[in-house]
Amino acid sequence: MIRFGFLAGLHALFGFSMSLSVVVPLSSSMTRQKPGRSTRSIYLSLACLSLTLHLLLAFFCLSVLQTACVLPTSSFSSTSSSIPRTDTQHHLSVFHSSSSSAASSSPRNEAGPHNDVHHKVNANMFPHKGRNSFNEAFEREKKLIGARKMPQKVKGHSKVEALFQHPLYNLPRPELQEEDWLLKVKTNKDASNAGSEEEEWEDGISNDSKWQSASQEKGYDKVAWTSDVETHPPWLRFHLGITRWELFNRKDPNLAQLTHYLTTQRIISVVQKTGGTQLKLLVSFPNYGQALLKPMRQSRDAETDANLFYFSDFERHNAEIAAFHLDRLLGFNRIPPVVGRLINVTSDIREITSDQRLSRTFFTSPVGNTCFHGQCEYYCSIEKPVCGQPHVLEVSLAAMLPDLSLAPRRSWRSPWRRSYSRTKLAQWEKDPAYCDTVKQMPPYNHGTRLVDLIDMAILDFLMSNMDRHHYETFEKFGNESFLLHLDNGRAFGRHSRDEPSILAPLQQCCSIRRSTLLRLHLLSLPGYALSDVMRESLAQDPLAGVAPLLSEAHLHALDRRLATVLRVVQACQGRHSDVIYNDIEGHD
Numbered sequence: 350m351i352r353f354g355f356l357a358g359l360h361a362l363f364g365f366s367m368s369l370s371v372v373v374p375l376s377s378s379m380t381r382q383k384p385g386r387s388t389r390s391i392y393l394s395l396a397c398l399s400l401t402l403h404l405l406l407a408f409f410c411l412s413v414l415q416t417a418c419v420l421p422t423s424s425f426s427s428t429s430s431s432i433p434r435t436d437t438q439h440h441l442s443v444f445h446s447s448s449s450s451a452a453s454s455s456p457r458n459e460a461g462p463h464n465d466v467h468h469k470v471n472a473n474m475f476p477h478k479g480r481n482s483f484n485e486a487f488e489r490e491k492k493l494i495g496a497r498k499m500p501q502k503v504k505g506h507s508k509v510e511a512l513f514q515h516p517l518y519n520l521p522r523p524e525l526q527e528e529d530w531l532l533k534v535k536t537n538k539d540a541s542n543a544g545s546e547e548e549e550w551e552d553g554i555s556n557d558s559k560w561q562s563a564s565q566e567k568g569y570d571k572v573a574w575t576s577d578v579e580t581h582p583p584w585l586r587f588h589l590g591i592t593r594w595e596l597f598n599r600k601d602p603n604l605a606q607l608t609h610y611l612t613t614q615r616i617i618s619v620v621q622k623t624g625g626t627q628l629k630l631l632v633s634f635p636n637y638g639q640a641l642l643k644p645m646r647q648s649r650d651a652e653t654d655a656n657l658f659y660f661s662d663f664e665r666h667n668a669e670i671a672a673f674h675l676d677r678l679l680g681f682n683r684i685p686p687v688v689g690r691l692i693n694v695t696s697d698i699r700e701i702t703s704d705q706r707l708s709r710t711f712f713t714s715p716v717g718n719t720c721f722h723g724q725c726e727y728y729c730s731i732e733k734p735v736c737g738q739p740h741v742l743e744v745s746l747a748a749m750l751p752d753l754s755l756a757p758r759r760s761w762r763s764p765w766r767r768s769y770s771r772t773k774l775a776q777w778e779k780d781p782a783y784c785d786t787v788k789q790m791p792p793y794n795h796g797t798r799l800v801d802l803i804d805m806a807i808l809d810f811l812m813s814n815m816d817r818h819h820y821e822t823f824e825k826f827g828n829e830s831f832l833l834h835l836d837n838g839r840a841f842g843r844h845s846r847d848e849p850s851i852l853a854p855l856q857q858c859c860s861i862r863r864s865t866l867l868r869l870h871l872l873s874l875p876g877y878a879l880s881d882v883m884r885e886s887l888a889q890d891p892l893a894g895v896a897p898l899l900s901e902a903h904l905h906a907l908d909r910r911l912a913t914v915l916r917v918v919q920a921c922q923g924r925h926s927d928v929i930y931n932d933i934e935g936h937d
């Protein structure tokens with residue numbers, strides 16, 4: 350009996366249905382063996398047996414059910430690293446509310462409210478772990494946003510993608526003629542001529558060891574480029590893609606390669622860049638690419654001191670980065686690509702620079718950080734050092750434009766240039782009819798130059814850049830070309846204040862490109878909100894993993910300023926009939 354019950358109990362352990370199938374044949378065979386008087390006692394024992402079995406079954410079921418409840422919890426707590434991860438997903442679904450539907454399809458998000466309580470509690474217990482894994486997940490999310498092959502749902506919710514798919518960002522351009530490209534790749538014939546000249550030149554000098562190139566010793570790659578674009582490094586493809594109308598084609602896959610290149614290439618040489626007033630460095634990469642480096646000099650969120658004049662404010666590395674993104678989102682493509690990067694001031698600058706003016710200024714600060722200040726007009730002194738932590742420094746790297754010897758540029762003084770004096774006012778500040786004078790002057794009396802300047806003023810107003818004293822154009826294209834929006838380091842200094850005087854060209858001339866106005870209208874709609882597309886676009890920068898490139902206050906200021914621009918245009922339209930410069934005639 351005990352043995353039977355024990356066996357049945359064992360069977361019960363293997364499952365309810367199995368135990369039943371065993372019990373039934375056993376009980377029937379017993380009935381056949383002991384008929385007559387003993388039947389009652391057999392029935393009684395069978396009833397006891399059945400009761401025991403049911404008790405065993407009930408015990409088993411209870412233990413199974415309890416295990417089912419306990420197991421997930423125990424596995425949850427045994428892998429504590431998974432706790433903050435769930436928290437991360439929670440953060441992400443808030444941050445990227447648009448991607449929540451995609452995220453919820455992942456099994457991790459299927460943990461119900463019970464787990465929700467768990468991860469909230471545990472996230473507070475592991476704040477650092479949670480933050481790290483938030484960054485990891487944020488990185489993953491960034492890749493999703495940046496990658497071409499995005500899951501359909503995420504793709505569908507990307508406001509930047511939606512913006513760039515809009516017809517206003519895909520307007521047909523006049524077909525490019527040969528003279529509309531800034532640079533020309535030599536034809537095979539040119540190349541072979543030049544090649545034989547080079548060979549002769551090299552033959553002539555190869556016997557003299559003093560003429561050996563030093564560049565390879567310094568880490569430059571041996572050049573093996575041909576006229577085939579495939580062999581060109583990203584910086585060269587960028588140069589070869591510059592046209593009369595824009596610095597780059599937004600859809601060119603080389604853009605992503607160029608930013609990756611700027612972020613990852615080894616720095617093999619650094620010198621101080623001359624020109625301008627503040628410290629900036631010219632860095633070189635192994636395959637002859639170069640970038641303009643601006644270091645982080647103050648915390649990203651530090652607002653410009655209200656007592657500083659626009660011309661004595663620090664330059665900001667994040668302003669250079671954000672300006673590139675803003676210009677691209679406005680559909681201009683007039684700023685060379687800029688990326689953020691973390692460098693090592695010791696190994697990437699101090700140990701490799703051959704520039705004495707720079708290397709002489711290195712020192713170790715009292716707290717052990719490696720610092721330098723370089724030599725320039727503003728903020729190049731020991732009182733205002735650039736410091737690593739202890740070696741790591743955030744910088745912006747702008748792709749360099751083609752060398753001036755290949756593509757000379759013309760610098761134009763802005764008619765709305767500020768006086769750069771503490772006491773004097775500029776002419777445009779005193780004369781309300783100033784634009785009438787400008788409109789008479791070449792090159793503003795012809796073509797698109799005036800509306801191009803107004804585009805630039807709108808960009809500057811949005812990012813509060815008061816430092817646009819000059820602008821440049823490529824000499825090759827004469828007056829029919831876009832304006833380069835270089836030097837944006839003094840933008841994004843203040844979010845709490847707008848500077849209406851930056852809009853003076855628009856306010857005084859009451860003229861605007863139709864394509865620009867329509868894009869501004871688009872960016873004022875919730876589905877494409879300027880702050881949202883900027884936030885999303887800036888999240889693709891490598892430094893976004895350290896901290897957002899622009900604070901929410903700056904992003905909010907963009908929307909506020911955009912509304913101001915639209916109000917100014919509206920006011921103009923109330924007074925004038927010729928406000929819109931229709932540059933998209935025939936594309937309606």
Ligand SMILES: Nc1ncnc2c1ncn2[C@@H]1O[C@H](COP(=O)(O)OP(=O)(O)OP(=O)(O)O)[C@@H](O)[C@H]1O
Pocket residue numbers: 623624625626627628629641664685747748749750816835836837838
């Ligand atoms: N990406 C670039 N490629 C090539 N040249 C550049 C690039 N960016 C800027 N420059 C050149 O370097 C010069 C100095 O750069 P920038 O204007 O940024 O310096 P700055 O110190 O801020 O100048 P400023 O004090 O006049 O405002 C510019 O006038 C421009 O001609």
Ligand SMILES: [Mn+2]
Pocket residue numbers: 625664816836837838839
């Ligand atoms: Mn500047």
